[in-house]
Amino acid sequence: MTFWGDYRGHGHPHESSWTMLGPLVVLAVLSIVGGFVFNVPEILSGMFPIKEATENGGPGEMVLTGISVAFGLAGIALSWLMYVVNKDIPEKITSSLGGVYTLVYNKYFVDEAYDAAIVRPLVQGSESVLWKTVDAGLIDGTVNGMGTQSQGVGSLLRLLQSGNIRSYATWVVIGAVVVIVVMGVTR
Amino acid sequence: MNLLEILIALPAAGFLVTLFIPRKQEHLTRSFTLIVSLLAFVLSLGLVTGFETGKPGQQFVDNVVWIANPDIHWHVGIDGLSLWLIILSTFLTPIAILVSWRYIHKQVREFFAFLLLLEFGLIGVFAAWDLFLFYVFWEVVLVPMYFLIGIWGHDRRIYAAVKFFLYTMAGSVLMLVAIIYLYTLAGTFDYATILDLFRSGRIGLSHTEETLLFLAFFVAFAIKVPLFPLHTWLPDAHVEAPTAGSLMLASVMLKMGTYGLLRFCIPLFPVAARENASWINVLAIIGIIYGALVAMVQPNMKKLVAYSSVSHLGFVVLGIFSFTQMGLDGAVYQMLNHGISTGALFVLVGMMYERRHSLAIKDFGGVATAAPWLATIFLITTLASIGLPMLNNFVGEFLILQGVAQAKFAWTAFAAIGVILSACYMLWMYQRVFFGTQGKEPGETVKHHMPDFNVREWLCVVPLVVMMVWMGIVTQTFLPAVSATDASILDQAGTASALARPPVPPTGGITHGGSLHAR
The missing domain is CATH 1.20.5 (Single alpha-helices involved in coiled-coils or other helix-helix interfaces)
Known part of the structure; x- marks a missing residue:
């Protein structure tokens, strides 16, 4: 909704200057390749003395990574479907759920x-x-x-x-x- | 005359000279008093460099007979406890003069003269080692503050000044009676001699005597602190006082109370102090939580800061009556911290009053847009006051809570609520004043009469912020001297109580004020 769809704001959106974009690019690149380049668990193990989590490396780890990436991609696909391709879907879900939607929308009224x-x-x-x-x-x-x-x-x-x-x-x-x-x- | 005596005499001389400056020479008056106070500050730094940490007893001592009969001495000296409180006084007086530069329009000469008289009294209170001399300085401090509130205060200044004076006086007179009683026993007002007489067992007190004398001193100091429920003079005095008055009142004068507790109540009456520690700590904890809750709902910024002082000083009393090394260290450190951060809050609130002529939170809103630097410094001060790590209050509160936990963990648990509440009331005030809108009109914020700092105001706030950070990080500058003195106070309390009473069976008796693993 932020990047696609009709403009709902008041200001004039513009591309960020390089002082903002530069660090963002670095962060984006690192977030993709950082895990492969640096051995993160080894760096962090010094700070967190409990070692169990870092020791089950190997093929299992790649499977887990794959699953979580798959879930992420599925989420992106679903929201693409709901908010860009077919904009009626959110409306339908909202009306069919009724009270449950209001409850969840207001974070269970915890505040x-x-x-x-x-x-x-x-x-x-x-x-x-x-x-x-x-x-x-x-x-x-x-x-x-x-x-x-x-x-x-x-x-x-x-x-x-x-x-x-x-x-x-x-x-x-x-x-x-x-x-x-x-x-x-x-x- | 040693350095300490020169330091006591300088503001007094400055006070007298200021009175002879022609009334129309307002600028000369301001500059002269500023120079005197800066000179006093520089001189006081000589106390720091000449101070030998860990050396037992007082330093920079002078002890001469002032009045032979009754035996009253001019006995002054400092130790790790008084050293930093004197530095705090000399550090803040130039700032008090600078914040009043444009604020005071009527009777300029008298105002600035009174600030010097106040400095004289404060240094004297912390340096006096004779009970009579201490009492004289204690009362000297009252006089300039009475006039600062009564002449240059806001609308209800007379009411506030009279209330402040009578309330404090009522307590002081109790203390005077106790001092005279001690004199009839010891035959001298010299504090060091009296302590020696007690310790060597040449004079002694019955249990009832000790309890009553302890209470007489305690009430005088508790009013000054102020300890709940003796605090109601404080919000009135603060709201009505001019900025410099609030600054000196909160930052240094309240510490006279906690200083008195540490200097006199505990070493003189160790048994009574321990026996009464339980209910005193309960009052301190009530003060911490109650002060914070009442601060939270104040519509007036100065009153909010005043009630927050009740809360902060509750921590100090709690630390003192934990009878642990860390508790005392934290209490003394917190006395200094409160002087810096609450002093800064009063200075900043005063600057905002000068711009808008209002102290009401609802008259502000969106100040951060109009005066970003003011907002930044105010935020740093707010965070210091809340007790964020790397800033000064954190160290004091941490040490107090740690020390109190050694004595009784439940006290720590309740006191910690005060830390949470301090974040509530300070950040809530910050949000309403510096962000958001003014009053009920949506989108309307403070746009007019809200310029950012000028050079003079920068000069006031920068030293305070520097000290907040310094005291938050480099605690070793201040703590060793404080710790050494605290250890000797605890030692006095321990040995004296052992002497005053036969050994107590391990199940009962003197430990019920707090456990005895003091060091």
Whole structure:
């Protein structure tokens, strides 16, 4: 679909410059012949100490290679058939599969399930419970509450400091009487 | 006067001279304070070259009687723990001055003078070896920061400044009471002498005394760290502070708390420290996860970074109270790392505020297109903060987690959640600010008022990025000195606890704060 068919993009496609094409060509060539030129398992065996996989070389390996190449080619052929030769096929498959297609198309809704089960509860819980209730409400409320409390006590005690000498004298007399009475009672 | 004392005196002298610069000479003020701070930095490098790693005790010591009665000494010196914290202070002060170059418009002279006063206090805190002297420097630091927030802060600056001051003060006063109690026992404020008296058994504490004194010191330091649930002054102070204030507050002042834990709490009260380690580590882990979760949902970039500090500092406390060599090494390294990477975050966020006059994430979007270099440096800093290998935080977090695993594996498992969450909140913020769209309008991004770095801003960020990489790769520059001091702290904690109590049967007792295979 990327290389054939109708153009669906907006920009003007153009061939890449040589700075991009050069490395791509090198990589493409290597991906075809690299396995034959370099003995890859031997190079990698130093990094991966488990040697079992590298030891069943010989004809079996070529058969395996052949099978996987055959599968790859079959896949290419199938998609050529579906998307270039006969463009109706994908449409038919989609409609015949129905719900299964939707399920697979959306990757079994794993992302959505993860989002609903973990991401959203975590974000919303952090915001409404941890931040706004616990942090701003409970903890910071306690901190600021201590400030408010001291101010409250202070404003009550302030009433005693009227600056009126006569009321101070009254308090002194009342205090003295209380002290004397208490001393008399406790004796 | 040795090099350390010159280094303490220089910013103080700079502060006084700055006050006499005519008010209109704003450019002269800025240049002068910058030169003083750079000079202090160069001088402080002399501490590094002259420092002998592995030499026990303090270096660059001067110990003279300051006040004969009560016995108060001018006793300064450094070891592997304070060395790098002093370097961090002198390294960041020029950057704090540079980021404020255009940011500060009113009362320029006082602002830059206060930055020098702050540097003086910070170097003093980390150099003091007399409890009284330590307390004086501890309070000296509060003063400039109070004004930095209260005068040059944002809208709610008075509220934030008063809250910051009172909160810290409440803790400090507890510590002062404990210091005076120690004086009545020992007859001196000199810390080295007090430690000697304890170690030789000439003075001792009952179990209750030790626990109460430990708690008094601990609360003072825990507020400064800040440890959950004593952290709520921090987001307010950070959001309201000017960039330089946030930078110095997060990068160095928070470390005063963790430094105090290591320097005083553990060597003075080893038994109580071990006994109380369990619940302290639980609080640290709550702080790590809670701080990260609350950071994740902040709509304001500065507040996000502030809550992330709660999370990061939780790691440091956890490392300290693991009582393992690696845990302590990692904790100290992480103190420095946090200073660099979170400092850089505040610097960068401040630069973005200067461009858009907003700190809200929703007011940004697509910044990477408008300012690619800003986006690049911010990304490197983000990755450092998350703790990617080859960058500084990785080393600290790794050592802490490793050390904590030696003590109790479950703690490591929970703390590691914080590492994952840090990637969540940082990368999510990065995505919303630097990519995507601004606000709800599709396709609309920040196009105006978003120029890339100018030369001055490059000068601010490059040293920070260099340090992130350096500390991430060449840990041998910093760790040997730190390790040696950590080993001696653990040693003090071990021997002193052995002296203070009769041998404990292997089944119970002192190991429940963390296992004893410290080294």
